[in-house]
Amino acid sequence: MATALKNLSDYSAAQFIDISEKKFGLVVAEWNRAITDVLSQGAYETLLQHGAKPENVFRNTVPGSFELTLGAQLLAQHEEIDAVICLGVVIKGETKHDDYICHAVAQGLTNVGLKFNKPVIFGLVTTNTEEQAWDRAGGKHGNKGVEAAVTAIQMLGF
Template sequence: MQASDKGSAKSLADMNGQDLRIGIVQARFNNAITSRLAEACIAELLQMGVSEQHIRHVTVPGALEIPIALNAMADSEDYDALIALGCIIRGETYHFELVANESGAAVTRVSLDNQVPIANAILTVENEDQAWARAEEKGRDAARVAVEMANLMEELQ
């Protein structure tokens, strides 16, 4: 790709959400933050043309439970893209690394194994202030990634 082509590639992204079916899995741990992620995500999906009836939003206890719910949704073949929403805040023990690494790897595995795009918006932050600073934009970004990748996968098949 030539330097002049780089800018045009982004403009080719298909951000039309009409007729797309999107599944969202939200962790309830750090619920205030993950609910803000979900609100921003759903609002962005609706603005992009995804019908409210084509959005399935479920909750699970925490980030480690997100992948199994994503896998069940992917197995159903009812969704064009999926979204993972969670918030892992570093504590004083190794548990943060375990949850962050394992949930992230499992989300990726579900996506690759099922050939379904998953927008991973599981925040991994040092403190609650960082989470709040990122929640709204990361929620919107997850919606955009899901729509763009669903449309790209359709084009590639």
């Protein structure tokens, strides 16, 4: 469903499992840092709100969204990490680099999740403009970081 038709921060926690003993890795891209920090805060607060302990949430930064894949793998390889949430922003520019970055990240994170048999969440905001990115970082469309944390919790319930 298109983000314009759904608020990223709306969800039902009715079926959430107990995550008080679960460990989460957050991998956050530094490129577009003002926005990714808001996404990260949204994810972190959502995890705590639903029972995660602060000491069980580990945040690592990588230079840009392309590096989210390796950052995810470095966390996912640790047996004690139950889920990895990857957060970044790719804003379309004058070239097609955004297509290559988004495709590589989507495929790479899928592969990491399958390799380590654990949730690796795609929390990449992909927009045409910076304004659209802010709309998905706590603006009129909610916060993609919240959605990514909720997805991680839901996937741990399988």
